[in-house]
Amino acid sequence: MTKSPLLELEKVTKSFGGLIAVRNIDFQIDRNEIVGLVGPNGAGKSTLLKIINRFYKQDSGSIRFEGEDISRLNPHEVCKMGISGTTQIAQAFPDMTAIENVAIGVLFGKLGRTSVNEAKKKAAEVLRFVEFSENKMETLVKNLNIAELRRVQLAKALATNPKLLLLDEVTTGLGHIEGEKAIELIRKIRKSGITILMVEHIMKIIMGICDRVIVLNHGEKIAEGTPEEVVNNEAVIRSYLGESSDCLK
Amino acid sequence: MKTISYLHFSLKNITFYLSFLLIIIALVIPFFQISLYLMHVLILMFYYIGYSSSWNLLAYSGQVSFGHAAFLGIGAYITTLFTIRTSLPFIGVLIGAIVSAFIGLLIGLTCVRLREWFLALVTFGFSIIMIALTIELDEFTGGTLGLIVPKLFPSINQYQYYFYYYYIMLTLAVFLVLISQFIIRSKVGLAFAAIRENELEAKATGINVMKYKLLAFTISAFFTGLTGAFYAHFIGFINHQIYSPENSFWPIIINVIGGLATIEGPVIGSILRFFIIEFLRIMEPWVRTISPGMITIYPKMQILIFGAILVVVIILMPKGIAPQLRKFLTPKE
Ligand SMILES: Nc1ncnc2c1ncn2[C@@H]1O[C@H](COP(=O)(O)OP(=O)(O)OP(=O)(O)O)[C@@H](O)[C@H]1O
Numbered sequence A: 001m002t003k004s005p006l007l008e009l010e011k012v013t014k015s016f017g018g019l020i021a022v023r024n025i026d027f028q029i030d031r032n033e034i035v036g037l038v039g040p041n042g043a044g045k046s047t048l049l050k051i052i053n054r055f056y057k058q059d060s061g062s063i064r065f066e067g068e069d070i071s072r073l074n075p076h077e078v079c080k081m082g083i084s085g086t087t088q089i090a091q092a093f094p095d096m097t098a099i100e101n102v103a104i105g106v107l108f109g110k111l112g113r114t115s116v117n118e119a120k121k122k123a124a125e126v127l128r129f130v131e132f133s134e135n136k137m138e139t140l141v142k143n144l145n146i147a148e149l150r151r152v153q154l155a156k157a158l159a160t161n162p163k164l165l166l167l168d169e170v171t172t173g174l175g176h177i178e179g180e181k182a183i184e185l186i187r188k189i190r191k192s193g194i195t196i197l198m199v200e201h202i203m204k205i206i207m208g209i210c211d212r213v214i215v216l217n218h219g220e221k222i223a224e225g226t227p228e229e230v231v232n233n234e235a236v237i238r239s240y241l242g243e244s245s246d247c248l249k
Numbered sequence B: 001m002k003t004i005s006y007l008h009f010s011l012k013n014i015t016f017y018l019s020f021l022l023i024i025i026a027l028v029i030p031f032f033q034i035s036l037y038l039m040h041v042l043i044l045m046f047y048y049i050g051y052s053s054s055w056n057l058l059a060y061s062g063q064v065s066f067g068h069a070a071f072l073g074i075g076a077y078i079t080t081l082f083t084i085r086t087s088l089p090f091i092g093v094l095i096g097a098i099v100s101a102f103i104g105l106l107i108g109l110t111c112v113r114l115r116e117w118f119l120a121l122v123t124f125g126f127s128i129i130m131i132a133l134t135i136e137l138d139e140f141t142g143g144t145l146g147l148i149v150p151k152l153f154p155s156i157n158q159y160q161y162y163f164y165y166y167y168i169m170l171t172l173a174v175f176l177v178l179i180s181q182f183i184i185r186s187k188v189g190l191a192f193a194a195i196r197e198n199e200l201e202a203k204a205t206g207i208n209v210m211k212y213k214l215l216a217f218t219i220s221a222f223f224t225g226l227t228g229a230f231y232a233h234f235i236g237f238i239n240h241q242i243y244s245p246e247n248s249f250w251p252i253i254i255n256v257i258g259g260l261a262t263i264e265g266p267v268i269g270s271i272l273r274f275f276i277i278e279f280l281r282i283m284e285p286w287v288r289t290i291s292p293g294m295i296t297i298y299p300k301m302q303i304l305i306f307g308a309i310l311v312v313v314i315i316l317m318p319k320g321i322a323p324q325l326r327k328f329l330t331p332k333e
């Protein structure tokens, strides 16, 4: 059973109207890897993550999680199987406290079956794990700054007890120091045994933490390999021409 | 952390004492030999608390119904038809609530994918269909002439009936406020709130949005049907007008003024409604003396005044009175 990879995509295609956002994508993710998903703006990275967490239905192709076909499931179902993550546009439940946001993850995630009070206790633990400030746990999420909101999002995703965590540009919008802290946190999460698939614009971050990198361009996979292999790949260099210079630094 | 939990605690205490005080006042009022009329409007006030609390449970999941009179009427008609045949009003009331819940589930199924205006339109349309259906099925429903509703229990005179009914309706109101509180604090309530705040995010967090939206519809329709049934046995008569748009709008007006998706909202809104309507009634002779012409349009003034209050509240306190009151009651530092 543990033979099959954690996540397996086969010939996945998704289009919006005439635009093919993701074309014929194949890849696998093994347990306890950190895999980076990179590519220029509009390459289809977020779309791919949203197909995996079932926000979007693919047009064709199949997705397997722990060997099970999930290509027809709904978001809440795959969440209960152990897939969760953060979205690019920072979202949460704005009129609820940080604790409540995370407690919802505990209550409805893979664990479930706890009382609301137990869930809140567990939520506080998870918030502490992501180093969220102790005195803001009862603050409404809409009153938090972006760095704090990101931590709540992360905690909410972790609270569902995932096996696979999907991260879409978690460092975007954060300052240098907060960004560094976020990277530390991602390492810590991996150490706790969670597999991570992350979209990230800044190549330096990818180089620093990813075991493997997948490169998308115009919806197609143009390269895959270790970070070193990928940055030296011709096709990758070409696709990034004209992109902002910090991408390949 | 310490200070926050302390503030929380005191606010909770104040709310607790206030509710306690309100209930004590409500309990002793009938012993002051008040008029039959006052008794009547107070019973209606409790009815509105129950009705708008039931409506609120649906709104709590982010679904705003513009046709809740439909469930009110279904509960009322079912208990009436049942009681006329069996003389078992308390069972009738329960069956009315159950049938209403079932219809609520069916309406919910057509509504779960709709949003805002479409949801409003479908629910409103449903209540209008119920009017047509009631008139059409006149052999059964009495049509526009309506039906006499049997009493809930025997009594020697109307005052005695009102006296006991006062406590029945008060119990219903308190029960519905408490059960709302219980639901909203539970896992189900957190799911409702999450769906209201961000449906997509709720899905991503493992919430079966469809299931919980249907649950909200069913629960809300059940309690609305229950309230409608008790209302019918109190008023003693029903016809198609129970499905009127006005009846659907009251819980919206009450909740928006009191505070949408709050526990206190229905209570504050209903008490306010009671005072405003009483105020208008007291003013009536005065209006008659200063402007006899105006008295013909005076009944319409009620709606006008509520419309004006609604506008003022929406502008000054977009979230209604309850959150403002909470802020006011929270001790500073
Ligand atoms: N819901 C949608 N409807 C229509 N088109 C969409 C939708 N979502 C994405 N697209 C289009 O699909 C393409 C891929 O978008 P996607 O968001 O996946 O790119 P991305 O790689 O995440 O880009 P970025 O780096 O800017 O986040 C883009 O051309 C985008 O305009």
Ligand SMILES: [Mg+2]
Binding pocket: A045, A046, A047, A088, A168
């Ligand atoms: Mg993106």
